[in-house]
Amino acid sequence: xxxxxxxxxxxxxxxxxxxxxxxxxxxLGGVSVIFLFFEMGPLGFFLVATKMWDTMQxxxxxxxxxxxxxxxxxxxxxxxxxxxxxMHIWWGGLRGGLAIGTVAICAxxxxxxxxxxxxxxxxxxIALPRMLERGYxxxxxxxxxxxxxxxxILIPPSILMVLYSLLSEVSVGRLFAAGVGPGLxxxxxxxxxxxxxCWIQPELGxxxxxxxxxxxxxxxxxxRAVILPIFIVAIVLGAIFxxxxxxxxxxxxxxxxxxxxxxxxxQLNWSGLHSAAIDTLxxxxxxxxxxxxxxxxxxxxxxxGAQSLIENLMSLIPxxxxxxxxxxxxxxxxxxxxxxxVGIMLITLPVFLPIVNSYGFDxxxxxxxxxxxxxxxxxxxPFGFNLFYLKGVAPPExxxxxxxxxxxxxxxxxxxxxxxxxxxxxIALFLPNYFYGG
Numbered sequence: 007x008x009x010x011x012x013x014x015x016x017x018x019x020x021x022x023x024x025x026x027x028x029x030x031x032x033x034l035g036g037v038s039v040i041f042l043f044f045e046m047g048p049l050g051f052f053l054v055a056t057k058m059w060d061t062m063q064x065x066x067x068x069x070x071x072x073x074x075x076x077x078x079x080x081x082x083x084x085x086x087x088x089x090x091x092x093m094h095i096w097w098g099g100l101r102g103g104l105a106i107g108t109v110a111i112c113a114x115x116x117x118x119x120x121x122x123x124x125x126x127x128x129x130x131x132i133a134l135p136r137m138l139e140r141g142y143x144x145x146x147x148x149x150x151x152x153x154x155x156x157x158x159i160l161i162p163p164s165i166l167m168v169l170y171s172l173l174s175e176v177s178v179g180r181l182f183a184a185g186v187g188p189g190l191x192x193x194x195x196x197x198x199x200x201x202x203x204c205w206i207q208p209e210l211g212x213x214x215x216x217x218x219x220x221x222x223x224x225x226x227x228x229x230r231a232v233i234l235p236i237f238i239v240a241i242v243l244g245a246i247f248x249x250x251x252x253x254x255x256x257x258x259x260x261x262x263x264x265x266x267x268x269x270x271x272x273q274l275n276w277s278g279l280h281s282a283a284i285d286t287l288x289x290x291x292x293x294x295x296x297x298x299x300x301x302x303x304x305x306x307x308x309x310x311g312a313q314s315l316i317e318n319l320m321s322l323i324p325x326x327x328x329x330x331x332x333x334x335x336x337x338x339x340x341x342x343x344x345x346x347x348v349g350i351m352l353i354t355l356p357v358f359l360p361i362v363n364s365y366g367f368d369x370x371x372x373x374x375x376x377x378x379x380x381x382x383x384x385x386x387x388p389f390g391f392n393l394f395y396l397k398g399v400a401p402p403e404x405x406x407x408x409x410x411x412x413x414x415x416x417x418x419x420x421x422x423x424x425x426x427x428x429x430x431x432x433i434a435l436f437l438p439n440y441f442y443g444g
Contacts, residue, residue: 342383
């Protein structure tokens with residue numbers, strides 16, 4: 007049977023089962039194993055099991071439940087509420103200041119948690135009602151939380167980066183270091199957009215009246231709220247980039263920091279720890295199935311010979327390697343509208359990584375571009391996760407249509423940031439080269 011027909015049957019089977027509502031992870035694993043059996047016989051099962059066994063022995067895998075547990079503890083600790091009060095005092099006197107302060111908190115939360123939903127739900131609950139009370143445009147406010155919440159998978163630590171490193175076999179430490187520059191770039195671009203737009207249209211983000219602005223004494227007193235977040239970020243990222251700990255060991259240190267923050271804020275109790283542990287167990291079990299599906303899909307895809315077919319098709323795209331890169335980004339953008347980031351990773355990485363290597367692109371740099379496009383996927387309708395997180399916590403007067411329309415300028419700003427990283431790769435590669443060598 008020709009590779010073209012096998013490819014058509016393979017992806018046709020995947021699409022058919024996805025359309026009837028079968029979970030993507032089970033579709034990928036199940037269809038891949040069936041095709042492997044008919045293509046290679048029982049040897050295909052052995053190859054998948056061998057790859058799974060090698061992955062399960064990776065110490066990097068242990069970082070996932072630890073980072074998940076840290077994120078859930080931080081969500082329950084009350085740190086975000088204290089941070090918002092501080093940002094309200096410092097930034098409220100500027101036009102758009104509350105929105106800029108909110109995205110700053112999202113960036114800090116991203117550097118503490120490693121997942122997207124935590125910042126979106128927390129800021130949607132704490133910051134959104136207060137911005138609306140102050141007369142902020144609802145689309146500006148909702149879009150800011152949507153955009154900032156996505157940085158949880160870009161600014162280290164990032165669980166999605168851990169998965170990318172496992173599937174692509176690149177250094178997770180290098181990936182973490184590469185995410186810092188792009189994360190700060192996107193924060194600067196989004197803040198500039200909010201500030202400039204609110205300066206031109208003051209009614210979108212009015213400043214606090216002078217009589218409600220805090221004095222310098224209150225401002226400096228409020229800085230106590232950043233002590234715990236800085237402590238957590240410093241011990242996690244400092245341990246990794248300083249060479250004192252691997253990402254896995256730093257994840258354990260991060261859990262300790264989250265426990266300290268929860269204790270200091272008086273939220274440490276047995277029921278909270280138990281609830282966080284159960285949630286972590288559920289997410290970790292899901293990751294195991296994801297890795298099984300990824301290895302089954304990768305093995306089946308290679309055995310079918312479809313990789314050479316895709317590479318030949320990519321060579322027909324005009325523009326050479328940059329045309330191929332633009333085409334891959336377009337595919338990720340379109341898939342992000344309808345699939346979750348992990349599913350996109352399972353489907354595309356076995357196809358894209360050989361192309362990336364053949365064109366000589368740095369896989370670390372490409373990994374950052376990939377994660378940014380997954381961040382865009384969290385933001386974009388109709389099935390972006392952040393959209394539904396926001397709808398779940400937003401006041402009744404904010405409709406789903408408002409949330410959909412709010413993302414447009416922020417997606418454009420994020421894509422400008424992506425373009426800058428393509429033009430200037432050192433935005434992503436400077437820190438990994440500095441800490442780990444060129």
